[in-house]
Amino acid sequence: MKIKQLVTLAVVALTLFSVQAFESNDDLKARIQPVGSVHIAGAAAAGAAASGPRSGEDIYKGACAACHTSGVLGAPKTQNAGDWGPRLAEKxxxxxxxxxxxxxxxxxxxxxxGNCSEDDIMAAIDFMTEGVE
Ligand code: HEC
Structure with a gap:
């Protein structure tokens, strides 16, 4: 009887202890998390700042090349005077x-x-119409 009680007590104590250990682990994670994400955001911002403003060519490659390189759907082809000349002359x-x-x-x-400013669009157009005007 006494031994059984002791064993029961020990099991309860162990269970409580492990639950507590678990909780404090979660607690720790919760406390670490915000610091971690702030750090990551800081690193991303630093990365963006380090890479500096994008050139017209960078913007073109990222957002416009898919259509304007091959002239998909009738898109004026990049640095193609025949495609751009009449548009620039008219508008x-x-x-x-x-x-x-x-x-x-x-x-x-x-x-x-999604992340282009109106100035970025102009920079990309400058690149696409280089040597055409
Ligand atoms: C989904 C394909 C597609 C993408 C992506 C695209 N364009 Fe175009 N673009 C076209 C097509 C098609 C036309 C021709 C539209 C027409 O005049 O019928 C066109 C025409 C233009 C014109 C001429 C407009 C005019 O008034 O004659 C400019 C300038 C232009 N695109 C700039 C851009 C820039 C800058 C980007 C990237 C930021 C871009 N395009 C991305 C398909 C695309």
């Missing part, structure tokens, strides 16, 4: 820029670039 650089921002026919607004 000017500002005109095609405005159309790129708001979208035109199969050309999605902003070239569907």
């Amino acid at each position: 000017g650089k500002k005109g095609v820029w405005r159309n790129a921002i708001k979208g035109i026919n199969a050309m999605p607004p902003m070239g569907a670039c």
Whole structure:
């Protein structure tokens, strides 16, 4: 009887101890987490800052090349005078820029670039029309 009680006590004590150990482990994780994510966010921001502003070519490669390299859906091909000349003559650089921002026919607004500013769009157009104007 006494031994059984002791064993029961020991089991209960062990169980409590391990549950506690578990909880404090979770606690620790919870306390570490915010510090970890702040650190990661900081690193990402530092990375972005270190890479500096993107060039028109970078923006073009990331957001516009898929259509404008091969001329998919009638997209004016990059640095192709025959494709760009008439558009620039008719609308000017500002005109095609405005159309790129708001979208035109199969050309999605902003070239569907989620992280491009209007200046980025102009930089990409500068690259696409290099040597054409
Ligand atoms: C999904 C394919 C697609 C992507 C991606 C795309 N374009 Fe286009 N773009 C087109 C097509 C198609 C046209 C021709 C539209 C027309 O005039 O019918 C076009 C036309 C244009 C024009 C000429 C507009 C005019 O008024 O003549 C500009 C400028 C332009 N795109 C800029 C961009 C830039 C900058 C990017 C990247 C940020 C981009 N495009 C990404 C398909 C695309």
